[in-house]
Amino acid sequence: MWLNLMAKKALTTEEKILEAAKKVFHRKGYEGARMQEIADEAGINKALLHYYFRTKENLFDAVFKAAFREIFTKLFTTVDSNVPLEEKLKNLINEYICFLQKNSYIPGFILAELNQNPEKIIEVFKSVPVSPSLLFERMKKSVNDEKLEKTDVRELFINILSLCIFPIIARPMIQHIFEFSDEEFDQFIEKRKKELPVFIMNAIRKK
Amino acid sequence: MWLNLMAKKALTTEEKILEAAKKVFHRKGYEGARMQEIADEAGINKALLHYYFRTKENLFDAVFKAAFREIFTKLFTTVDSNVPLEEKLKNLINEYICFLQKNSYIPGFILAELNQNPEKIIEVFKSVPVSPSLLFERMKKSVNDEKLEKTDVRELFINILSLCIFPIIARPMIQHIFEFSDEEFDQFIEKRKKELPVFIMNAIRKK
DNA sequence: GTCTATATGGCGATAGAC
DNA sequence: GTCTATCGCCATATAGAC
Numbered sequence A, B: 001m002w003l004n005l006m007a008k009k010a011l012t013t014e015e016k017i018l019e020a021a022k023k024v025f026h027r028k029g030y031e032g033a034r035m036q037e038i039a040d041e042a043g044i045n046k047a048l049l050h051y052y053f054r055t056k057e058n059l060f061d062a063v064f065k066a067a068f069r070e071i072f073t074k075l076f077t078t079v080d081s082n083v084p085l086e087e088k089l090k091n092l093i094n095e096y097i098c099f100l101q102k103n104s105y106i107p108g109f110i111l112a113e114l115n116q117n118p119e120k121i122i123e124v125f126k127s128v129p130v131s132p133s134l135l136f137e138r139m140k141k142s143v144n145d146e147k148l149e150k151t152d153v154r155e156l157f158i159n160i161l162s163l164c165i166f167p168i169i170a171r172p173m174i175q176h177i178f179e180f181s182d183e184e185f186d187q188f189i190e191k192r193k194k195e196l197p198v199f200i201m202n203a204i205r206k207k
Numbered sequence C: 001g002t003c004t005a006t007a008t009g010g011c012g013a014t015a016g017a018c
Numbered sequence D: 001g002t003c004t005a006t007c008g009c010c011a012t013a014t015a016g017a018c
Helices: A013-032 A035-042 A044-053 A056-077 A085-102 A105-116 A118-126 A133-143 A153-169 A171-178 A181-202 B011-033 B035-042 B046-053 B056-079 B085-102 B104-115 B119-127 B132-144 B153-169 B171-178 B182-204
Strands: none
Touching: A013 A035, A013 A044, A013 A056, A013 A105, A013 B011, A035 B046, A044 A056, A044 B011, A056 A085, A056 A105, A056 A118, A056 A133, A056 B011, A085 A133, A085 A153, A085 B035, A085 B085, A105 A118, A105 A153, A105 B104, A105 B153, A118 B171, A133 A153, A133 B171, A133 B182, A153 A171, A153 A181, A153 B104, A153 B153, A153 B171, A153 B182, A171 A181, A171 B119, A181 B132, A181 B153, A181 B182, B011 B035, B011 B046, B011 B104, B035 B046, B046 B056, B056 B104, B056 B119, B056 B132, B085 B132, B085 B153, B104 B119, B119 B132, B132 B153, B153 B171, B153 B182, B171 B182
């Protein structure tokens, strides 16, 4: 990326604020986040946050939309690729889980907010160009011409998302149940990348 | 239940508080919940909350532990039952999803708090007699003597939980994506109760 | 644009009468 | 045990100098 070689100072103040807000909101949620903490994280003053975004809510919306765009955009590239279903599934799951590993706060963040303020969050959904509904339509097309067990594509779609996303948001619980260290958890997820496509293909393939 | 025929007034004040706190914490999370709102919901005064529980945190802990106990206790009864794997799976998923339907705030609540304050929540886990680790051990035993695809029981365990829980916490998103009314969503979940066991058995059965 | 200082309101918690 | 009144703090937001 064109920014990689530049010093951090090259970020505009607005970018610094958004980066900082992202970190804090992802960790603490809307109610838990403090404007002071965001200001500290950005290395600037609290008043400046309000100069740029006027309210906490505005700032939150910006961060939420970005998270939402990120997490769905990734899915499009592979769903639209032109390869057989099994391979597409493999790519999809592999790349998606990789993305989730690097952005592990996003799904929990989105679901937590979805849980605590569904109406508002759905409003934000609608204002974002990357629509999960569209994603679903694409997937439907690419599954329909395969010879498979009578599969409701909606079920399949939800199953794939469930299997990818849940382990990431339940991470602390899983580590506790299985007594996984951080490394062991990462290995567990690595293994999942390979085994999930097999699991799913077995489930839907005609026998 | 022995309370069913009694008027609401028969609840002790402490019970009324716990009921009210449950509703509010489940909806709003720890940070979002207001002692005033809990007091209103319970039909009592704010000062009385502190008389009974001293701090917001104490009250939250009580509610969180109860939720945690509820959601895992249910799983034990069916995992321990003495029937073939396929049937056990069917019962497990059916009863578990039924429970989740009636208590749809619990998983989102737990995961949201787990996300925002993992250390503290894990502490609460440890203080509760119903341990998910124990649950996992039971399941391991009941799967190991079946003839199945080489299946990592931990993966299977997580897959089952993922497939049951995720759709419940992602409900508002799913309704939005598929343009489901409340009734249609309920039908969708009803169908899942029947299809999930088939999906999972297909995935793990030797061919 | 960026800072310091301050206003304003809300929330958890307590004091004290009954 | 239950209430009213209030304290003290902290968070969002604004005023105003530089």
